Amino acid sequence: MNTGPIPKLGSGFFLKPSLLPMTTIVLHPSLKTVLLSATLFSSPLFLTAAETIAPILFADNFTHSLEQWSAEQMPGGRIAVEQGSLVIEDAGGTTLWFRSRLHAPIEINYEVEVVVRGGAHDRLSDLNCFWMAQDPTQPDGALPTGRSGRFKDYDNLLTYYVGYGGNNNTTTRFRRYDGTSERPLLPAHDLRSPHFLLKANHVYQIKLVARGELVEFWRDGEKIFSHHDPQPLSSGYFGFRTVRSHLVIKNFTIHHP
16 A cells, blocks of 8 residues: 555546545554545545545646636736646736536635735735625626626625735725625724735635635634625635735635535
C-alpha cells in the first residue's frame, strides 16, 4: 500500500456526484487513518479518522482550463489558469461564475491571495464573492450571466455577498441582496476593525456555508459572519468577485457540510 506523500483531494480533477460511487473507504491499520481510494486519483488519499468525510460535489485545482467558469470582466483585465492557480487581474470589475447550480446545504472552500507586489493591477482591496446567487430577471435556474462586470450591474440579484476589504480596504461587509437593488446592510455586518481587513500577500482560507436558515462566512478558521435568513436562498450560483485588484486562487472545492 502506498504510504507516500498525501495528495490533495481533487488535485487536477473536476469531480461530479456521478463519480462518487467509484470511491471506497477502508481503515489503514498501521497509520490509524482513513484511506480514500478511487480511480479518480493516481495515488490513495489519506484522511485522519477524526475528519469528516463529506460527499465532494465539485473540485477545481486549476490545472487545466476554465471551461467550468463563466467570466464577466470590464476591459483591461485578464483571467487565466497558471501553474495550478486561477489568476484574476482586474481593471474595472470582474465576476467569475461557477457554471454548476448549487443546492443547499452547501459548503464552498478555497484559498486566495490578494497580490500586492508592484504589478499593474496590484491593489489591497476587494476579496469578494457571491453565493447562492439567483437572477430574478432570468428563467428559474439560469446562470446569472449577461452583465458587463461593473459592480452596479449586480444590484438586482438575490444572493449572499461578502465584500472583504472593500472600499480600498476600509470595510468588510456581508449583505443579503433581496432582488430590489437596495442591497440591505445590517450594522452588525459592517466591519471596519483592522482585524477584519486584508493583509497583502497573505493566503486566506475561505469557507462559505448555506445550510437551511444559517449562512456563514469563515476566514482562516474564524467565523466572521453568521446570519439567520428566515427566507433562505436554497439554490443558486457561486461567483468570485473583485475590482481593480490581483487575486490568485487555489484548491476550490464544494461539498455538503
